[in-house]
Amino acid sequence: MKVTVIHGNDRQGNTYKAVELFKAELARLGSIDYAEYFLPKDLPHFCNGCLACLVNGRERCPHSSHITPIVNDIFTSDGVILASPVYVMNVSGGMKSFLDHLFTMWIPHRPEVELFDKIGIAITTAAGTGMRPTLKTMTRSFNYLGFKRYFSFGCRALDLERAETKVKAKVAHKAHEFYQTMLKRKSLAPRLYPKLVFAAMRPMIRSYADDSVVARDKEYWLQKGWLDSKSPWK
Numbered sequence: 001m002k003v004t005v006i007h008g009n010d011r012q013g014n015t016y017k018a019v020e021l022f023k024a025e026l027a028r029l030g031s032i033d034y035a036e037y038f039l040p041k042d043l044p045h046f047c048n049g050c051l052a053c054l055v056n057g058r059e060r061c062p063h064s065s066h067i068t069p070i071v072n073d074i075f076t077s078d079g080v081i082l083a084s085p086v087y088v089m090n091v092s093g094g095m096k097s098f099l100d101h102l103f104t105m106w107i108p109h110r111p112e113v114e115l116f117d118k119i120g121i122a123i124t125t126a127a128g129t130g131m132r133p134t135l136k137t138m139t140r141s142f143n144y145l146g147f148k149r150y151f152s153f154g155c156r157a158l159d160l161e162r163a164e165t166k167v168k169a170k171v172a173h174k175a176h177e178f179y180q181t182m183l184k185r186k187s188l189a190p191r192l193y194p195k196l197v198f199a200a201m202r203p204m205i206r207s208y209a210d211d212s213v214v215a216r217d218k219e220y221w222l223q224k225g226w227l228d229s230k231s232p233w234k
């Protein structure tokens, strides 16, 4: 099995430790190859909002040389780990920037069917508060990218140091869930929410003008047959 890990920081601190604990639990369940990226080292740019991806295609993003290898690893993975510390009650700037770079792959734009049977997990650590909105930012991306299932957990920094047994039990439980879901990912039924978003977008995308900034979205849906009765879930 293959898992891509996106580390929202590059300091091998608490969040790295939480991911390492999680990987150690996964190792007890089976063999996994990892592709790992550390932000901002492996994507040293913010999205500058040029819309080149939206208008001309993902490969035309000025940061394509950084983002494309990451996306290609995700495409060939069974699962994806998004890991970020809590920074002012949300994800790190590096993680936010990474997620911004994926926006044209969201279901309301040009969803990649390849992602529809991926399994995700979001991991965070914090000194005290803010884990919920941080995890939500990461799982929201899993949701709108159409991942088949996703999970999340957070650890307080002090617990990582002091409450080893408690943390290990939680991490082991999440690793088990993630691993078992990856094993059966192809045969799991799709979630309802992506289907609802898809159905809501269809009439809207049909109405786009051919010279509008989202014309490429319309062309993509047209080519896939999604503006008629076809659906990515068959």
Ligand SMILES: Cc1cc2nc3c(=O)[nH]c(=O)nc-3n(C[C@H](O)[C@H](O)[C@H](O)COP(=O)(O)O)c2cc1C
Pocket: 009, 011, 012, 013, 014, 015, 016, 085, 086, 087, 088, 089, 090, 125, 126, 127, 128, 129, 130, 157
């Ligand atoms: C810029 C910054 C903002 C932070 N904001 C929060 C916060 O809002 N809530 C919180 O509980 N901890 C906050 N922290 C603490 C970190 O979330 C916590 O120490 C985390 O475990 C750090 O992970 P790391 O060791 O992987 O960098 C912040 C730390 C930094 C550097």
